[in-house]
Amino acid sequence: MDKLIYIADDDDNIRNLLKSFLERENFRCIGFPTGDALLEQYSNSPCDLVILDVMMPGHDGFYILREIRKTSNVPIIMLTAKDSDADYIQGLDLGSDDYFTKPFSPVKLVSKVKSVLKRQEEITGKTSVKETDDGLISFADIVINRKTKEATLGGEPFPLTPNEYALLTYLISNRDRAISRTELLDKIWGYETQVETRVADDTVKRLRKKISHSGARISTIWGYGFRLVMRSAEDGAEGDDSED
Amino acid sequence: MDKLIYIADDDDNIRNLLKSFLERENFRCIGFPTGDALLEQYSNSPCDLVILDVMMPGHDGFYILREIRKTSNVPIIMLTAKDSDADYIQGLDLGSDDYFTKPFSPVKLVSKVKSVLKRQEEITGKTSVKETDDGLISFADIVINRKTKEATLGGEPFPLTPNEYALLTYLISNRDRAISRTELLDKIWGYETQVETRVADDTVKRLRKKISHSGARISTIWGYGFRLVMRSAEDGAEGDDSED
């Protein structure tokens, strides 16, 4: 997952409870005792999802919500005291956001978080891969630094040619779906350049060789294109599943 | 087609040129002299594809791009002056977007628009059948993942050839009605392809073999075509269940 979540709640117990539950699901969490503290951190370094208690010292959760919404479309989940805020909630247009009424089940909140993030991924499309602030994206033991355009495999730097770099980056960014040859030609080589259909295969070929020792594998979708997947134990140097 | 396209370019000639080319292909087009005008219209009423010139009065195309991206994943094609923006482009991560350098061939742009829209449909899927958040469609114990183009039967992956995949997807998407052979030929094989009428039967035959253990069954509508139904003892209305 590797998603970053900010949590603002003045109750230490609730904050830590949430953190532990979310971190158990491999989310990274940072807690804040006030919404204002969260807001400041957010403006410096955004996250993937925000959980806001309504009742907090300083500005309340709804204020923070509006402030964040001025610049960002990040998913926000509101925590409200049982009934007192219920009507308020009803009267608000929370848009794509969600809310939970206390007391709530941490398990349910976690699954809510998951579904919200999943929906967000659908909306933003290819950004199933969140790029970190330093411009890093990764898959298996491959890490790509988009700023320096360098790649490492298991910590060791390994060289990529420009086309290989572009292709691998594109595959990693779209890890959740199969990519057709025409799309690759379109995106990597550009539409106007009229090249053989097989050039994509060529680059895939070379890339496969270079990542042959890694935990990633470029699988073939027969009659369609390719997809980056984890190399499972049985894979080895074995052929792939080609389901179309 | 009936897709709506917004075009922002301060050059009337280019705008009208594009409009005429695109409208000739049955797209609906609305032109805007500035990106800001387009942005305002878009926020009121989104469209299916956006074409943005980079150099425009007011905010430039990249600004508009980012603004639209805050709320939408609509395909965007950028138009850039030949060399001046080239380096800029390189430095940017245009992500899922496309760009054309001026001067460009309207014909190529049109086919670009078509391929982008087609791909968009492929990815998001356009089935009327309920599709889960993951892009999954299912029938009985068959699940098809339209993103990865994988199919599973009772949880186990099972391989499908391109034609089989297309056919099964079509059958599942139209589970509620019988589908004629000619419709199958049109939708799966395409209008142009000149093949025997019986090729659909071939693929149906192979598909039947592969799903013979599943809870689904392709029933024959005698003298007409096929229909996907549940395999059960009582469904003799459509045809006899002598399978398995």
Place this chain on the structure above:
DNA sequence: TTAATTTGGTGCAAATATGCGGAATTGATT
């Protein structure tokens, strides 16, 4: 019932897709 038509199954050959090694080309740098 028989005859005509439609559908299903087997097998095969043609068409197509893919992977791979290596040669040719391009482009940048000495």
Place this chain on the structure above:
DNA sequence: AATCAATTCCGCATATTTGCACCAAATTAA
């Protein structure tokens, strides 16, 4: 001009898919 790296192109071996012929079985009509 020579060199080197990157990319593209070529050709072949292999694997897979697909269309079609042929016949058997099923269905309908008479």
